[in-house]
Amino acid sequence: MDRAEFWNEAEALLGARILRTKAECDLHGRSETWFAPTPPEAVVYPESTGELAALTKMCARFGVPMVGWGAGTSLEGHALAVEGGIVVDFARMNRVMEIRPEDRLVRVQPGLTREALNTELRTTGLFFPVDPGANASLGGMAATRASGTTTVRYGSMRDNVAALEVVLADGRVIRTGSGAAKSASGYDLTALMLGSEGTLGLITELTLRLHAQPEAVSSAVCAFDTLEAAVETVQHVMQLGVPMARIEFVDAEIVRVFNKMNGTAMPEKPHLMIEFHGSEAGVAEDSARFGEVVAEMGGADFQWATTTEERNRLWKMRHAAYSSCLAARPGCMGLVTDVCVPMSRLAEAVARGRAMIDAAGLTGPILGHVGDGNFHAILLLDRKDADELARAKSVAHDLAHMALEMGGTITGEHGIGMGKRYMMAEEHGPAWAVMGAIKAALDPQGILNPGKLVPAPGEWP
Template sequence: MSAHQPTGGLPIAGEQVPPILARLVEIVGPRATVAAGIRAGHGHSEAYHAARPPDVVVFPETREEVQAIVGACRDLRVPLVPFGAGTSLEGNTAALQGGVCLDMGRMNQVLAVHAEDMDVRVQPGITRKQLNAQLRDSGLFFPIDPGADASIGGMASTRASGTMAVRYGTMKDNVLALEVVLPDGRLIRTAQRARKSAAGYDLTRLFVGAEGTLGVITEVTLKLHPQPEAISSAVCAFPDLKAAVDTAIAVIQSGVPVARIELLDDVMMRGMNLHAKLGLPEVPHLFFEFHGSKAYVAEQAGTAAALAGEFGGLGFQWATTPEERSRLWQARDNTLYAGLALRPGARAMITDVCVPISRLAECLVATAKDIAESGIIAPVVGHVGDGNFHLLVLLDPESPAELSRAKAFNERLVRRAIALDGTCTGEHGIGLGKMDFLELELGEAVDAMRLVKGALDPLGIMNPGKIFRPAGPNHGEQP
C-alpha cells in the first residue's frame, strides 16, 4: 500500500482515542491514521539510523489544514515532523519523540508558472521529476538534482543540491520565497518574487536548511532555467584517484562552465558495472555534462578533454544521444544500489563532506588511505566541481562492531574535512547524525541557532531532536 493512500487505521471500537488523533480526525477525517504499516513507512529512510515511527500520520491537502494541524499539536504539546518523500540520509525525519508525522505528499500541485520571469510557485509535496515533467513544454526546467526523486519541500528543508550544483547552484540559490506555517499556527510569506531584495532579514534562507525545526513549508517559489539547446555527456577514465581529482580542479579553475562533473572511484565503478552493466574500466572516472549552444558545448568539451589528457586521462567516451545520456546518468543516480551490489545483504552508512576545491585532492587521498587501513568497503562518489563527496560505508546491520568501526571512520572523515576549512555535510543536512560535528564546525554559532529555535518554537514541538541538542535530558536518539 502506498504511504500516500491511508485507509483508516483508527482505533477499534472500545479503544481509547488519543486526544491528538481525535483532533486530527476532526480536521482531515480518515486522512489521519494510526495504521501500523503506514506509521512504519514514515519511520525509516535510506539512513542507517534505527527506524523511529510516529504515533499518527496525517495527510493534509491545503494550507488551512496544515495550520489547523499545527494548532492542534501546539495546544496538546505534541511533536510534529514534516515529511516529504522519505529520501533523507541523516535521520532528518525520524520521529524521535513519537507524535505526528505530517506527510505533505498530497500537496503536490504546480500553482503558477511565470515563464517570462522564469519562476514557478509549487506546493511542497511535488517531486523534482513531477515538476520538470509539467515544465517540459515551457522551454524551462528546474535543475537541482540530488539523485533521488525528492520532494521540493524536502529539498528546501535540507538545502539540497546534487550533480548540477556546480553550474546552477543549490536550493539556497534557487528558492526565491517560501510560505511557512509557524509553530504558533501563523502563516507567513518570506519574500516576494523579485530576484533580489534588501528588505529586512533573509527569512527565506533561514527556513531553507532548517529541516522542519522552525515551521512547515506550504509553498515554494523557485527560479527556473532555460532548457539548453545542446547537451553532451562524456566519461573519462584515469590511472588513479589523484589524477581524476586534479583534472576536476583544473577544469573548474580554468572557468569551464560544466553542468556536471562527477567523480567515481574504482570501487564504485566496480559496483556500477555489477548493477548497471556499463562495461567501463574499473578505475577512477569523471562523468561530465555540458550545456549550451552546439558550438559552446563543443568548445567546453574540447577544453575539458585537453585538460584531462594533461593529467593522464585515458580519453573521453561520448554519450551523445538522449538514450545514452539517460543510461549514463541513471547509473550515476543509482550509486546507492551499485554500492550495495558489492556486498549483498549489507546496509550503507551514507555520509558526505565538502571542502574547498583546492583541498579536495588532499582530503580524498587521505580518505582513500584511511579506507584501506580500516579494512572497510566504502565506494566514493563526488560532486567534485564544488568540493563535495560522498561515501557508502557498507556494513552488516546486525554487527555492532562493524557499525562502531564505520562511525569511527566517519568521525575521522568529518574531522579531516573541517580541519581543511570544510564542512561536516555538503548536502545531507545535520538531522540527528551529525549534531556533534556541527558543534565542532561552528562552535558558538550553534548557540545562536538555539536562540532562533527558542524564539520561533518555544514549546519545542517542531521536529525535536534534530540539528542540535537542546538543553535538558531528552534529546538525540532518546525517546
C-alpha cells in the same frame, strides 16, 4: 493535556487522513540508512495550508511533536519521530500552483517531486536544475538545502528558491521572499528556513527559480590511473573558466559495481563524468578544451555520450550508485558520508579518506561532486555486525573532523538531522547556541522536529 482528546480533535479535522495503523506508522518510522526504526504515533496527510495551520495550532495546544515527511529519502534521520507525535506526510500537497515563464518562476506545493516538476515544465522551454539524484520532494529539498550533480553550474536550493510559505509552530502562516530578482528588505527569512530541516516551520509552498533548457548538451566519461589525477584535472579545468554543468567522479570500486550491475565494460579505474550545457558552438568548444586538459593529465578511454539515450543511461547509472552498491552486497546497509572541503584540498581529502576506509577494513566506494569539493563514501555494512557499524561511524567522524581541519564543513548537502548533530558545536562554536536561540524564539515548546539539528535547552552553556 489528554492525548485522547487530541486524537478526537485531529480526527474531526482530518477524518480518514489521520492514520494510526501499525503498518502506516512503521512505514514512516524507517530511514534510508542505519538509524533504528522510530514509528510515530500517527501519520497525517494535509491537503491545504489552512488545514495544516489548524492542525499545528492543535499540536501546540496539546504539546504534540510534528515531523515533516517528503519522499523519505534523507540520509541523516531527519524525518524520524524520535520523540513520538505525528509525521506530516505532504504527499497530497503536490500540485504546481502557477508557472510564470516570463519571470522564470514557478509556485509549487512541497510534496511535488523534482522529476514531476520538470515533466510539467517540458513545453515551457524551462527546467528546474537542482538534481540530488533521488527523486526527492521539493519541500524536503528546501528543508535540507539540497544540492547535487548540477550545483557547479546552477547552484543549490539556496540559489534557486525565491520565496516560501511556512506554517510556524504556533500555527501562524508567513510568506518569505518575493518574485523580485533581488531585495534588501529586512532579514532573509527564506534563507533562514532553507536548511532548517523542519525545526522552525513546515514549508507549504515554494516559489522556485527556473532556467532555460539548453540548446545543446554533451556528456562524457573518462578514466584516470588515480583519484588524485582525476581531481586535479577538474581543478585545472575550473581554473581555465570552462563552464561545466556537471562534473562527477567515481572510484574504481564503484566502476566495478557499474560494470556488474549495468553490463558496462568501463576500465576498473577512477572516472570523471562530465556534462556541458549551452549553444552548439559553445558546447563543442568547451568539450574540446576539456578533452585537451584530460589528455595532458593522463586521462584515457574518453567516451562522449552524444545522444539523449546515451546521456540518460550515463546519469541514471551515476544516480543509482547508492542502490547499486547496496545490491552488489546483498543484505547490507549503507552509511553514507558527506563532507565538503575547499577545492584546493579536495585531492588530499579524497586520498586521506580512502586511507581511513582501508585502514578500518571497510568496504567504502567513493564518489562525489568534484566541481564543488563535496564527496561521499558509501560504507557498506552487515546489518548484524555491531563492530562493523562502530568502525564505520568512527570513519565518518574522522572524515568530518578532517573536513573541519581543512576549512570545510561536516555536510555539503545531506544535512544534520540526528546523525551529525553531535558535531555542530565543533563546527559552529557559539553560533550553534545562536541557532538554538532562534529555535527557542520560534518554537518555544520544541514541537517541530525535536532532537534534530539544534541544541536542546540547557545543552549549550
